Amino acid sequence: GIDNGGGKIVSLSAASHQVLNRRAIIDHKLLTALNRNDLQVVYQPQFDIKSDEVTLFEAFVRWNDDELGYVMPDELIPIAEENGLIHEIGAFVLEEAATLAADWNARKRPVKVAINSSAREFTNPSMKESVLDILEKTECPATYIQLEITEKFAFQAEEEKSISIQMKELQDEGVEFVLDDFGTGFASFRYMQHLPISKIKIDKLFIQSLLTQPKTQQLVDGMIQFGKSMSMYVVAEGVETKEQFDILKKMGVDAVQGYYIGAPVTAEDISI
Ligand code: C2E
Ligand code: CA
Ligand code: CA
Ligand code: CA
Numbered sequence: 328g329i330d331n332g333g334g335k336i337v338s339l340s341a342a343s344h345q346v347l348n349r350r351a352i353i354d355h356k357l358l359t360a361l362n363r364n365d366l367q368v369v370y371q372p373q374f375d376i377k378s379d380e381v382t383l384f385e386a387f388v389r390w391n392d393d394e395l396g397y398v399m400p401d402e403l404i405p406i407a408e409e410n411g412l413i414h415e416i417g418a419f420v421l422e423e424a425a426t427l428a429a430d431w432n433a434r435k436r437p438v439k440v441a442i443n444s445s446a447r448e449f450t451n452p453s454m455k456e457s458v459l460d461i462l463e464k465t466e467c468p469a470t471y472i473q474l475e476i477t478e479k480f481a482f483q484a485e486e487e488k489s490i491s492i493q494m495k496e497l498q499d500e501g502v503e504f505v506l507d508d509f510g511t512g513f514a515s516f517r518y519m520q521h522l523p524i525s526k527i528k529i530d531k532l533f534i535q536s537l538l539t540q541p542k543t544q545q546l547v548d549g550m551i552q553f554g555k556s557m558s559m560y561v562v563a564e565g566v567e568t569k570e571q572f573d574i575l576k577k578m579g580v581d582a583v584q585g586y587y588i589g590a591p592v593t594a595e596d597i598s599i
Pocket of ligand 1 (some may be wrong): 477591
């Protein structure tokens with residue numbers, strides 16, 4: 328129990344004990360899971376409006392553990408950022424995705440892959456080298472790769488310089504950078520000013536209320552026009568219905584992603 332100062336003892340509820348316990352188990356098991364190759368990657372198609380085809384697949388990490396069940400990224404990534412294993416997860420997902428991209432481009436047709444990078448990964452001074460090493464090892468040209476950075480994570484001013492240098496060097500090699508979750512954080516404009524971003528993704532939060540809230544429609548329209556005025560490629564994520572697709576197309580987005588186009592699936596379940 329916790330002494331709240333007023334003489335009364337307040338106990339942590341059974342539920343919060345369970346959450347703490349699950350967090351501790353994830354923390355404890357993650358390294359072994361990575362070493363045993365227990366993590367998986369699933370891929371979701373992104374549909375390019377102008378060419379009328381799927382031109383990219385976004386990679387998401389998955390972990391299905393016997394004891395824990397599915398550990399989804401929203402639960403896993405914050406823990407990995409804290410215990411440092413985010414770098415290993417990032418390297419694992421990139422290697423899988425780059426292998427796939429190289430194979431698809433060689434045997435099938437031109438297609439890119441996008442990988443979610445925690446901005447925290449770029450605070451590692453050897454991030455650039457690590458990315459280039461993986462691309463070399465998998466024989467994947469850098470131009471097949473996009474890295475999606477979320478604006479949820481705020482950099483320290485001192486960190487920003489080294490982060491932007493590494494990103495610019497990767498961009499020179501051909502890697503493209505995407506600002507993820509656009510509109511949900513406070514740092515969008517700052518990131519667009521200082522980082523080599525060529526593409527923005529409007530968060531699914533806005534897409535979900537697009538047809539029910541008139542204000543959201545104006546907001547999304549404004550985000551699209553803003554992106555275009557900055558010469559960015561604009562993607563809408565979380566598109567689940569034909570109605571949402573049609574209105575976004577009319578508003579001029581460059582690409583859409585979401586269950587309406589296809590849910591994330593394992594590579595074996597994709598035919599391109
Ligand atoms: P995100 O990058 O914004 O990804 C979109 C999330 O929405 C994914 O959840 C995806 O499975 C889900 N989604 C896709 N289409 C739809 C739709 O039509 N409707 C709805 N309701 N959801 C849809 P997921 O896979 O659970 O990932 C959550 C977040 O975790 C991601 O958000 C991303 O920020 C992060 N994440 C996922 N995989 C990785 C990874 O390998 N590394 C890092 N650093 N972060 C990752
Ligand atoms: Ca492998
Ligand atoms: Ca993403
Ligand atoms: Ca999002």
